[in-house]
Amino acid sequence: MNPxxxxxxxxDEDILDxxxxxxxxxxxxxxxxxxxxxxxxxxxxxxxxxxxxxxMMPEMDGIEAxxxxxxxxxxxxxxxxxxxxxxxxxxxxxxxxAGADDYITKPIKPKVLFSKIKGxxxxxxxxxxxxxxxxxxxxxxEKYVVMQNDVEISLPKKEFELLALLxxxxxxxxxxxxxxxxxxxxxxxxGDRTIDVHIRKLREKIGxxxxxxxxxxxxxxxDIEN
Amino acid sequence: MNPxxxxxxxxDEDILDxxxxxxxxxxxxxxxxxxxxxxxxxxxxxxxxxxxxxxMMPEMDGIEAxxxxxxxxxxxxxxxxxxxxxxxxxxxxxxxxAGADDYITKPIKPKVLFSKIKGxxxxxxxxxxxxxxxxxxxxxxEKYVVMQNDVEISLPKKEFELLALLxxxxxxxxxxxxxxxxxxxxxxxxGDRTIDVHIRKLREKIGxxxxxxxxxxxxxxxDIEN
DNA sequence: ATTAATATTAACTCAATGTTAAGCCAGTAT
DNA sequence: ATACTGGCTTAACATTGAGTTAATATTAAT
Numbered sequence: 296m297n298p299x300x301x302x303x304x305x306x307d308e309d310i311l312d313x314x315x316x317x318x319x320x321x322x323x324x325x326x327x328x329x330x331x332x333x334x335x336x337x338x339x340x341x342x343x344x345x346x347x348x349x350x351m352m353p354e355m356d357g358i359e360a361x362x363x364x365x366x367x368x369x370x371x372x373x374x375x376x377x378x379x380x381x382x383x384x385x386x387x388x389x390x391x392x393a394g395a396d397d398y399i400t401k402p403i404k405p406k407v408l409f410s411k412i413k414g415x416x417x418x419x420x421x422x423x424x425x426x427x428x429x430x431x432x433x434x435x436x437e438k439y440v441v442m443q444n445d446v447e448i449s450l451p452k453k454e455f456e457l458l459a460l461l462x463x464x465x466x467x468x469x470x471x472x473x474x475x476x477x478x479x480x481x482x483x484x485x486g487d488r489t490i491d492v493h494i495r496k497l498r499e500k501i502g503x504x505x506x507x508x509x510x511x512x513x514x515x516x517x518d519i520e521n
Numbered sequence: 522m523n524p525x526x527x528x529x530x531x532x533d534e535d536i537l538d539x540x541x542x543x544x545x546x547x548x549x550x551x552x553x554x555x556x557x558x559x560x561x562x563x564x565x566x567x568x569x570x571x572x573x574x575x576x577m578m579p580e581m582d583g584i585e586a587x588x589x590x591x592x593x594x595x596x597x598x599x600x601x602x603x604x605x606x607x608x609x610x611x612x613x614x615x616x617x618x619a620g621a622d623d624y625i626t627k628p629i630k631p632k633v634l635f636s637k638i639k640g641x642x643x644x645x646x647x648x649x650x651x652x653x654x655x656x657x658x659x660x661x662x663e664k665y666v667v668m669q670n671d672v673e674i675s676l677p678k679k680e681f682e683l684l685a686l687l688x689x690x691x692x693x694x695x696x697x698x699x700x701x702x703x704x705x706x707x708x709x710x711x712g713d714r715t716i717d718v719h720i721r722k723l724r725e726k727i728g729x730x731x732x733x734x735x736x737x738x739x740x741x742x743x744d745i746e747n
Numbered sequence: 748a749t750t751a752a753t754a755t756t757a758a759c760t761c762a763a764t765g766t767t768a769a770g771c772c773a774g775t776a777t
Numbered sequence: 778a779t780a781c782t783g784g785c786t787t788a789a790c791a792t793t794g795a796g797t798t799a800a801t802a803t804t805a806a807t
């Protein structure tokens with residue numbers, strides 16, 4: 296299934312119509328909402344892959360809505376992007392705190408916006424690359440090792456790919472479904488406990504605190520301060 | 522010699538001046554370039570240890586320049602880092618494809634940038650140091666022999682080329698696919714066990730511990746202390 | 748308290764790799 | 778010519794350990 300469901304949230308109907316029209320024409324499945332509260336409702340049923348949301352809205356603003364949406368495990372992998380005026384510096388910071396993935400500054404040309412959307416959605420399905428986070432750990436695909444505080448940890452293939460996936464988006468929850476699809480491939484079927492066992496082995500090797508279980512949802516890699 | 526040569530590439534002279542001033546003060550040897558094309562020229566003669574390059578530039582963008590630079594074997598050990606806006610997700614992905622090692626998101630505080638640079642160069646110097654300390658073994662293409670602790674080991678062609686390939690990037694994993702492509706050529710087809718047998722003969726001659734198997738992935742040449 | 752989800756452990760399976768020896772071929776010495 | 782030589786490949790079989798499973802324990806949510 297290609298990721299292509301977009302939820303647009305803005306209090307200006309003209310903008311909604313314009314974007315909806317053009318994005319639909321591009322082949323995306325689009326829904327809209329006029330404020331934060333409605334956005335939450337729509338998101339819970341529509342399960343979009345991407346939410347583009349204005350910050351300033353009546354009823355419930357984007358920041359608050361974002362926080363709510365991030366509570367829903369089903370939307371763990373949904374990318375949330377804010378629309379924000381260039382100068383509203385504070386909203387950007389608050390937005391990231393609330394769990395936003397990105398922000399787009401207004402005004403923006405439709406063409407630029409579309410290519411941006413394409414890029415964002417592509418990220419979800421991208422092959423996992425070397426990952427450099429500002430944590431004490433990073434993946435070295437060339438050497439096929441994980442560096443932890445300048446110590447090399449070598450891992451078997453499946454464990455390595457699993458960790459690489461989780462680290463590709465720290466703090467982001469990966470569902471078991473996504474993990475299977477990415478590490479094992481869509482066709483191969485293995486038992487339910489297989490992921491658990493690999494997670495366990497990883498925790499044994501890199502420490503208990505890096506991989507966090509989100510019960511009923513999946514697993515995430517969290518950054519640890521030195 | 523410590524790795525300390527940095528090439529800065531950005532179309533904004535103010536930024537170049539600022540960074541150059543501060544990095545020079547930190548003891549680095551710094552050169553600058555205003556666009557991708559100039560960057561390639563400078564890189565070819567300056568042989569920097571680290572290139573910090575803006576993605577968006579006139580004349581030739583960072584991605585393209587990165588690809589070009591990666592063609593030059595002299596710059597194989599040069600770290601290439603992109604400067605990119607937080608939201609330009611696509612450029613990050615394309616950057617890795619082009620051979621970038623890392624990316625730094627703008628805006629960034631100078632202090633953070635400096636510590637990041639330090640980290641990047643330190644990582645590189647450690648690798649280089651390992652290679653040098655392991656002068657217990659090196660390839661002599663002229664004589665077509667491998668020197669191990671001042672002892673000449675002469676190897677048949679295939680074994681020699683295989684070892685030379687692995688040693689060309691110590692600690693790096695080479696997949697069977699790549700080994701075939703490099704040592705045998707893309708067209709020639711040989712059986713699955715052929716590589717194994719050559720690996721075995723090499724291990725017999727140079728010792729068991731130099732070539733490590735990464736099951737399901739490939740082989741790598743590892744440095745050995747003393 | 749009940750239950751579903753996850754953790755843990757150890758045993759098992761099988762694909763990937765290791766090992767050995769024999770065969771083939773090109774170059775070369777007899 | 779013929780036989781020898783060393784390099785390379787192949788095939789058959791052995792071995793290994795990554796990956797999986799299954800059984801049981803523990804945990805978190807209601």
